[in-house]
Amino acid sequence: MSVEATTERVLRLLALLQRRPSWTAAELAAELGVTDRCVRRDVERLRAVGYPVHATAGVGGGYQLGAGTRLPPLLLDDEEAIATAVSLRLATGGTIAGAGEAALRVLAKLDQVMPPRLRAEVRAVHGATETLVGAGVEIDAELLVTLARACRDAVRVRFRYAGRRGAEAERTAEPVRMVATNRRWYLMAWDVDRDDWRTFRLDRMHEVVATTWRFRPRQHPDPVAYVQRSVTAAPYRYLARVRLHATAEEVRDLVPPQIGRVEEDRDGWCVLVAGGDDPDGLAVHVARLGFEAEILEPPELRAAAARLAERVAAMATRGG
Numbered sequence: 016m017s018v019e020a021t022t023e024r025v026l027r028l029l030a031l032l033q034r035r036p037s038w039t040a041a042e043l044a045a046e047l048g049v050t051d052r053c054v055r056r057d058v059e060r061l062r063a064v065g066y067p068v069h070a071t072a073g074v075g076g077g078y079q080l081g082a083g084t085r086l087p088p089l090l091l092d093d094e095e096a097i098a099t100a101v102s103l104r105l106a107t108g109g110t111i112a113g114a115g116e117a118a119l120r121v122l123a124k125l126d127q128v129m130p131p132r133l134r135a136e137v138r139a140v141h142g143a144t145e146t147l148v149g150a151g152v153e154i155d156a157e158l159l160v161t162l163a164r165a166c167r168d169a170v171r172v173r174f175r176y177a178g179r180r181g182a183e184a185e186r187t188a189e190p191v192r193m194v195a196t197n198r199r200w201y202l203m204a205w206d207v208d209r210d211d212w213r214t215f216r217l218d219r220m221h222e223v224v225a226t227t228w229r230f231r232p233r234q235h236p237d238p239v240a241y242v243q244r245s246v247t248a249a250p251y252r253y254l255a256r257v258r259l260h261a262t263a264e265e266v267r268d269l270v271p272p273q274i275g276r277v278e279e280d281r282d283g284w285c286v287l288v289a290g291g292d293d294p295d296g297l298a299v300h301v302a303r304l305g306f307e308a309e310i311l312e313p314p315e316l317r318a319a320a321a322r323l324a325e326r327v328a329a330m331a332t333r334g335g
Contacts, residue, residue, distance in 0.1 A: 021057075024049070028057050030090035032068065032080040039077040054078075093133055100125055100137040154200050154217050159193070162202060162217070165225045166190045169232055171207065174223040176215060183221070188213070189230045192238035196273040201246065203238045205230075212236065214245035246273050251290030255297050255316050258284050260307035269304055286311070294319035 024047055031038060031046055040051045047054065058068050058078060067081040091099060103125070106118035126134060165172045169189075176186045188204035195201075200217040212235065235241075259266055263277045263285040270277065275289035287304075291297040298319040301308055310317045 021060075025057050025060050026090065028054070029061060029066065029080075030092075032061075032078065033090060037071075037077045037079045043078065096125070096129060096133055097137055097140070100129070101140055104141055158217060158220065158223055159200070161223055161225055162190055162193055166192060168225075169230055171226045171228045171230055172204075172223060173226060175221045177219040177221070186215075188215070189233075191232075191235050193217070194238055194242040196246075196271070198273065199246075201242045203235070203242055205233060205235075212241065214242050243272050243276055247276050247288065247290055252292045253290065253294055253297065253313055253315060255287070255289050255291065255294075255301070255313065256311040257287045257289075257301055257316075258309040258311060259287055259304065260284055261304075266304070266306070295322065298323045 027047060028043065031043060040054050043054045044051050047057075049057075058070070061068050069079045069081045071077060071079070100122060103118045103122040126137075129137070162172065164170075171187055171189055173185065173187050175183050177183045187207040188202075189207065190202055190204040192203050193200060194203060202215045202217060202220070204213060204215060205211075206213040258280060260283060262283065263279050266277045266285055266287055270287065270289070275287050278286040278288065280286050287301070289297065289300075291300075294313070294315040297316055301310075301316075302320075302323060310320060
């Protein structure tokens with residue numbers, strides 16, 4: 016067999032090992048159309064050039080590509096290459112500090128080696144797409160890595176946290192999960208000092224340190240649902256509940272998850288739950304949705320809706 020054919024087969028083997036965590040020798044041999052002995056030789060070739068391929072003997076054993084001292088080249092199929100390129104383009108306008116520049120560098124490397132047919136498909140997607148990015152808050156990438164490792168390793172973190180009025184206090188927490196919206200990042204964690212679950216905004220966290228104190232993971236609420244409830248209701252003076260004559264999907268298309276929570280109801284109705292400090296502003300936002308509405312609570316929102324109706328009626332008749 017020629018050197019070119021052997022090299023191509025070894026590269027195919029590397030791609031298979033990158034595709035999933037573990038393979039048996041028989042599975043690899045079937046995929047490559049060779050014998051088990053040939054697979055063992057090709058594994059040794061990968062090891063010789065620095066790829067840490069681990070082998071486990073016995074029933075259920077097999078080969079697994081491990082982590083080495085340097086990042087090996089990734090072999091991507093056509094769909095993976097297109098998805099990666101499109102994702103990198105979107106990341107250039109993200110909310111992680113420094114990630115946009117890094118994404119551009121990786122995108123340039125990928126574009127340089129991408130076959131012309133795939134490059135044309137990626138550019139067609141880019142040319143037909145515009146990204147509407149809101150005024151998000153930039154988060155330091157090192158902070159994200161620190162918190163992600165703490166969540167993974169179940170270790171406590173200490174940090175200084177700025178409250179809504181600007182006052183800072185030292186906090187100790189047991190992190191569970193980070194939740195990202197289109198504008199902000201949040202951490203759901205067990206607040207050790209307050210002995211309860213809490214949501215922390217990452218842009219208000221300073222001097223974050225992962226300790227060596229490991230904790231036993233607790234039973235916890237669903238992180239996404241908990242953070243959504245926290246950011247849409249808890250910080251505000253008023254909590255509005257409004258029945259809307261629309262499906263939950265129709266309302267969710269108009270109301271971002273960090274603004275309000277939409278609950279299923281009956282007979283073609285749903286319930287919007289949203290918080291606010293100004294009932295007049297809440298009334299305007301509900302009216303702008305354009306659906307028939309029934310205010311369930313609070314009474315201040317009903318009074319605000321009445322004032323809004325009077326002002327709109329006056330605008331319609333004045334000068335006529």
